[in-house]
């Protein structure tokens with residue numbers, strides 16, 4: 286139901302999810318952070334945020350991601366968050382949680398009441414985590430704050446980025462997450478900085494690291510999978526459906542293959558602290574600026590968004606040519622592709638790396654099948670990928 | 674949409690004095706073209722209501738029922754449906770119960786006829 290709704294909003298170009306980067310200020314200093322701290326402009330005022338939230342409600346937006354930088358570092362975070370709650374948005378707060386304790390934590394719960402708080406975990410030990418955040422004590426403080434947030438009744442999730450520094454702790458990070466009772470998602474790809482600077486990539490994980498991540502995730506997924514009988518029982522029960530953990534624009538969330546690869550510019554936009562509107566947090570082609578034009582107008586008239594919508598259809602076509610399995614494993618992102626080489630349709634190194642890592646993990650299983658030729662038939666060469 | 678204009682029509686004594694529910698504090702919803710997406714944050718569940726269901730939910734949320742009584746809603750709907758007001762009222766009551774069972778609505782403890790309460794966060798406008 287949820288996935289169908291999202292898919293329909295892609296097809297109908299109906300804005301459903303908006304990500305607000307409230308500020309690029311931050312109390313951590315992550316070595317690999319993608320934020321462009323050199324970007325200049327006039328920050329949106331509180332009044333402009335209020336108008337924007339009203340407009341988003343009118344447009345039918347339900348999912349609202351509040352992020353940054355560190356969103357809690359915005360001096361008017363609580364006012365903006367409270368207005369968003371009053372506007373009936375389902376709010377996802379992405380925060381490093383360093384300041385989310387004591388009175389602020391209670392105020393966020395009472396005034397903003399987010400659907401979920403997503404925090405960042407960068408290692409299983411203080412040594413690794415703090416090396417990445419460049420703030421001594423940030424690991425211990427995160428663990429203490431998570432316990433407090435939990436007792437306040439927040440729904441929690443942890444996100445992590447796999448790097449050369451933490452890739453030896455993947456299993457330990459999952460074990461820590463299990464002990465905390467908080468789901469953990471590890472992103473295998475370090476992105477360049479939003480201004481194109483590739484220095485964050487110096488911390489990219491190795492192929493072995495990515496492979497280990499996929500292997501551990503596959504094992505955990507297998508272990509957690511309900512029995513077919515259990516699943517049938519759930520389906521038969523009908524009624525309400527669990528909401529997707531992330532208000533994602535990712536194609537993997539929809540159950541039938543849609544025309545568009547993702548919802549970038551079709552059901553979602555990202556807005557930076559200076560009012561620049563992008564099709565997605567990762568596809569940084571400015572489609573307009575809220576200081577000059579209201580969002581509804583940008584949404585309806587921006588040639589950039591129109592082109593992006595067409596490109597997401599073209600991505601599907603190209604990926605279909607590679608075969609469904611390769612496309613799925615690649616987790617292709619046209620925004621990342623554009624950033625990597627200027628062409629949103631070209632397969633980029635990190636996508637190729639993912640396919641290779643998946644294959645390495647899956648190969649033993651395929652080999653053990655008593656069927657000749659499955660491995661090659663289902664896995665066309667990545668070298669045939671467009672732009673490869 | 675004309676629900677706010679249809680204030681005439683008969684409301685039964687039972688309907689007008691019934692205790693009216695309100696939106697659960699953790700419930701978020703949006704009315705989209707033809708349907709309403711309802712998210713129960715605590716349970717992490719999503720439901721989709723049809724056009725009429727969404728309209729009724731919005732009425733509850735906006736405090737319209739509490740202010741003007743269930744009869745007002747019945748009268749409004751009766752303009753669109755060729756069924757008796759008794760049947761409509763039974764259907765609406767059944768629907769409200771379903772929403773309560775699903776955790777979307779919760780009972781309002783001190784419902785008094787004539788109270789017009791806009792709960793914090795109640796949508797102010799029409800179609801959203």
Ligand SMILES: C[S@@+](CC[C@H](N)C(=O)[O-])C[C@H]1O[C@@H](n2cnc3c(N)ncnc32)[C@H](O)[C@@H]1O
Nearest residue numbers: 317318319353354355379380381405444475476
């Ligand atoms: C930019 S942060 C903003 C929210 C908050 N400050 C935090 O760190 O959780 C959003 C997410 O992006 C991740 N991130 C930052 N830089 C990244 C990069 N270069 N590549 C991939 N993910 C990155 C962070 O780890 C975090 O999970």
Ligand code: SF4
Nearest residue numbers: 311313315318354381
């Ligand atoms: S906490 Fe988030 S915004 Fe701050 S430096 Fe780290 S990744 Fe960037």
